[in-house]
């Protein structure tokens with residue numbers, strides 16, 4: 001086990017939570033993360049023996065017994081239940097209470113002379129032990145109490161993107177330990193993507209001899225070199241899991257009651273496959289197609305063969321088949337795809353994607369498993385038994401639920417752990433965004449759902465996409481403490497969640513994890529949001545009407561027509577909905593209400609290349625007294641060096657001493673295809 005005795009001591013020293021014991025007091029269950037649901041405090045305390053504490057399991061379980069002997073409590077088998085310090089009863093399903101009680105529920109009773117655990121499954125008993133271990137990490141003297149605990153959600157997951165950067169097996173085992181401590185129960189492995197195929201498939205050796213390797217480690221270097229793969233050599237960067245590696249990961253996870261879900265991406269994000277086996281792409285040429293060909297039978301033969309090997313290896317009830325961001329670009333031109341669409345009378349490529357997913361789903365179902373897909377699988381019609389993983393907000397998940405499907409919520413704004421967690425200037429380069437701990441914590445996946453809808457809401461998952469995360473320690477830094485927030489939202493009932501108490505526990509838990517060799521974000525020195533965003537600004541155009549000569553799109557409209565003159569400055573990211581974004585040029589006229597003396601015109605733009613947000617090429621300002629005849633005031637050109645990839649806020653401002661009622665701003669978007677243009681305020685003084 002990776003949690004050492006040293007970490008107990010560290011946590012004793014560090015624990016500063018209200019209601020959490022100081023070193024001189026007793027450990028209380030309100031110091032545990034995720035916070036247990038249903039705590040009754042009793043009088044008295046129980047001191048866990050420093051060494052030689054004993055356990056006995058009625059309804060014996062070899063796996064749990066071996067875990068207890070290895071875990072940080074280092075327990076020994078007692079001769080019988082009555083003599084055990086920790087007595088565990090695993091009751092049959094018939095004899096347990098109903099209601100909110102689930103397979104993962106437990107009752108943990110700490111009395112002055114003994115600890116008793118009851119659960120209906122080994123998983124419940126395992127979680128009781130996790131609670132106990134966190135309490136013992138605070139202090140060996142435990143407050144007497146009865147904890148009746150059940151998870152809020154069945155699915156409490158973390159996603160590991162091992163395609164963009166391969167992570168060694170040892171890294172995954174280490175994270176499984178942390179996940180178990182946090183009562184997280186799903187490890188989603190994103191095993192395949194354009195950046196590398198990461199699992200041995202016997203039938204298709206080029207997937208791991210070629211498509212798992214590249215020369216460049218750094219993401220942008222690899223992109224600059226045209227995203228090429230290479231045959232394995234000593235210089236090659238990458239890797240993959242052998243089937244034995246996977247078996248070891250699965251065994252380790254099973255012991256910790258964590259289900260490992262494999263994701264095999266299709267039809268998009270698949271250029272590593274179409275480069276290794278071009279015969280299943282539309283063009284038939286390597287380095288050409290992003291998607292599998294949906295017209296060729298060979299594609300389905302390939303995928304079924306791959307899925308056969310994956311299903312044989314992973315016992316999970318679900319196979320994740322990706323489904324996100326398929327470009328479908330080649331499908332429009334491909335003779336095979338067109339033929340398929342004609343013969344099946346499919347109206348468009350969305351319906352072709354739906355056919356693709358449907359066919360794969362049927363195959364997976366025949367093999368006794370269910371599919372999960374990202375919310376794009378809704379496009380063109382959702383397949384009959386699919387579960388949707390909602391990442392582009394929550395609408396996709398809610399739609400799936402309303403159609404009677406299950407959904408897992410993982411909306412980017414709250415659950416994407418690749419977004420920076422603090423001020424970007426002090427953080428490592430990231431894909432962009434800003435998702436501080438509080439934002440992750442504040443997400444409540446069931447907030448807008450009825451009880452009937454909630455039955456189809458499986459739970460929550462945190463995703464760490466790893467384009468910009470080459471190092472394992474950097475990955476840990478991104479997970480922790482935000483994974484604590486995912487865990488608490490997944491386990492603790494929403495009405496018991498409270499950020500201030502959570503943050504104090506998170507600080508203690510970070511110290512404990514650091515002592516155990518994990519790298520965590522320095523929560524104690526969090527800088528917070530962009531200072532400018534914390535107060536409103538005042539200027540001549542504040543509250544003035546804005547006319548849009550080019551309409552803004554729906555996606556990032558922020559507060560709509562008032563956004564650019566509301567005095568509200570954006571934070572580190574546009575997902576705070578204070579920044580207005582468009583993939584067009586921006587052409588707006590601010591009406592100051594009357595002719596006024598003005599001295600300055602300016603606007604602030606965001607530049608964040610990860611999410612394809614670029615400051616404008618140039619901005620033109622014009623003024624008018626009557627709204628029909630405009631004078632050109634200034635053209636301000638972009639002076640950000642090409643290739644500059646850190647977050648930047650750039651003011652395009654000019655001094656102008658004159659009179660005007662109307663101020664027109666034309667911002668010319670960056671030349672890149674699909675580049676976003678974001679501004680938060682037009683300032684006139």
Ligand code: ACM
Pocket residue numbers: 324325374391
């Ligand atoms: C995704 O972030 N493309 C699922």
